[in-house]
Amino acid sequence: MSSYEGLLAAVVAKQGGRPSTDPATGEIVGHAPEHTPEDLDRAVRSARAAQPGWAALGHRERARLLEAAADAVDASAEALAELITLEQGKPLSGPGSRFEAGAVSGWLRATAAIPLGTEPIEASGATIDYQPVGLVGAIGPWNWPAMIATWQFAPALRMGNAVVMKPSEHTPLSVLAVAELVNRVLPEGVFTVLSGGRELGAALTGNPAFGKLMFTGSTRTGKAIVAASAGHLPRLTLELGGNDPGIVLPDVDPEAIAEDLFWGAFLNTGQTCACLKRLYVHEDVYEAVVGALANVADKASMGPGIEEHNTLGPLTTREQFRIVDRLVEQAKASGARVVTGAEPDRDAPGNFYPATLIADIDPEQPLVLEEQFGPALPIVRYTDLDEAIGMANALDTGLGASVWSADPGRAREIATRIQAGTVWVNQHGTVDPMIPFGGVKGSGYGLEFGVEGLKAVAVPRVING
Template sequence: METYDALLAAITPASGETRTIFDPATGQPVGEAPVHTVQDLEAAIAAAAAAQPAWAALGHDARSAALLKAADAVERSAEELARLLSREQGKPLNGPNARFEVGACAAWLRVAAGTPLDPETVVDDGETRAELHYRPIGVVGAIGPWNWPMMITVWQLAPALRMGNAVVIKPSEYTPLSVLALVEILNQELPEGLLTAVAGGRDVGEALAGHPAIGKIMFTGSTATGKAIIRSSADTVKRLTLELGGNDAGIVLPDADPRAIAEGLFWGAFINTGQTCAALKRLYVHDAIYDAVCEELTNVAAAMPMGNGLDEANVLGPLQNRQQFDIVAALVDAARESGARILLGGNPESDQPGNFYPTTLVADIANSNPLVAEEQFGPALPIIRYRSVDEAVAMANALDVGLGASVWSSDPAEARKVAARLEAGTVWINKHGAVDPRIPFGGAKQSGYGLEFGVEGLKALGVPQVING
């Protein structure tokens, strides 16, 4: 276990260009991040390519054992990692936030290590025998976001390493320290050169996505950037797993109990202060219980404390960057001007330090309003009234994204019927955004393609090979 100061010192460059990272809650400096270059990327890729064959030759059991040791290392430094994450990203230590995220890193490493992937016998009829195996790709490039920087990085690297690949990571420019610290801890248990984080700018990301030595890109981020990666990957025919933007819908059926579902609705929408790809971002509620749901959800939301993440009492934090703050503010202001009713929030304190936007609930809003039609990615939830399930399903399916969705009902069988009609990669019943390392996860429509987690996630980090004979 390293102390917080020692961990920060270990990732602070001794020389070269650096960039100061500021706490989004206070505006105070957190630390200095390196500004890596394309030359640094080339060195990392060369080191990864050199380390990968020996790692692949170890076999699944030895690689899994190393990942389990890496999970132990994360847990030994869990509090230090959580504190750095809270200061850099803004999320509080408590609630489903910084400590939760670090714990999830260890959990995903363990599940990736422990998930069996045996050769599959496709045909064995006495004359023909064919087996399906999965071989390492080689070097995998991972490009991560700023909202869950540690956890999503582990989502990318854990299955890649388990399958015998080396990994080069390009973290978000907003949250490089968290990822650099995580990699520093993981590398205590991994061979040298196998895993490297290159904290550069857009030029580094573009070079990684098009590099001929990279066999696969894993990307979590915006749909626009995902499309650019698709284009840049074409010349080298890279494999891709893309988890892109979402604007998840939730449908509350008329038989739901408003008080019973209120807290689940809140966390489905406001986990990580709304900065989650698969968060509930537009809520459709039947007219018969619309007012009751609005009232119960407002009661829950009003009781959730927001503030500096290092304060143990808080469960909601600031938006990570001012650009995202401005997006949320503009969408809420436009909703108010359109005649929508603000149930809670909507008026940030201009003299408050940090990127704090209050928890905001917006009722009586048209489905065409930009707050509904565009992904807000922050603590503002529009609540739309509907009168028939067919109408709700049509509105939920109208957008060109489909990462997740949810149905809320006292009748699970009826909820599953509605869920089957929704165009989304995952549909949850009476919960939202509950990802599980054992259960495949991926998007529909322009929310991306490819699956992560579980057996399917492992397969996505390998090259299928049929041995026939």
């Protein structure tokens, strides 16, 4: 028996259910339970009953239980990684499914360790502390299903809330598996995962029992959640779509930055909200940067993630394959230069789209202006830095961005002019459980991670006098 099979057996529907398929082969991995709004109502009642006792445990005991939950995840880490690979597609190795399974336990431990107590308000006798919201509802994405689920439920639980979560209908088994593992140590009712489609998601966001909603996904769906929840005014954290720009200055060593540039764009086959999705390169180093990137791309091995030697896997859904294919074909038709890739086998099984670099592209092409969320990077030539910054800021997205330079001080100065929640210097897309993360403009609002992330899933209380 493969290591994942026992874990899978614990979470699949006992009969019927929604099929979850392997994006590398199209074969069914398992059937997820098809939960209903009635199941949601039962989960809410259970959460309401469990939450006061969970809150009463206090920070120290809740942190201890989150540590124990991390131990449970670590004990089944390989099984969880294999299941993520089979359902989502990312490779086991490198920054893939083993990394994601490790991030689940890592984020649980980091969240448990963050100190947060009563804080004095400077120059006054007042203090501020943070109380549980009560019930937190969360909806997760399909690109990093287990890791991002943990970003949502771990801080919410740490702050004394009960959590009801709906994963993406494309990757429910991975999140159900995380719940199976952590619920081996958590009290009954404080964390529930329900799998289902849009009807279930709409029921969750419209349910007035939730004092806080968390969502990671598209800007369009985020706007729908704002509208659906407006009647009962829950607090919201929305981490929405990004079209992250990178600006390369003329002083760089192209060979030195190529590896980090490539993985900043192609991590998880480009299916990451904070991936580098459009690259602006100064004309003095343009051809050298393009060539260095092509050398890295040509060495990357794409194939089924379950095969250890592969570093790039398939796109998770056929719909995403079609989006990337459409945008690249439009760029080719416009006269843009294909450096590498752009020739998928559309009839082959699996959603494999080759790592693609598109140079000499008009900055008004859809591949630049729309979030491709896949392995196709447009590389735009610029001559004037102010123009490059203007292009970087022109879109209604602002999740991440990056500046690449041999002079980090100069890069930081430029970073202050870019409209994004995070601007990285000589790196892109790296996250840390202690460093706050969130977007601006159409990329959403609210912060996750660190002390600010804990405060975001709590209610501030000021005592004055």
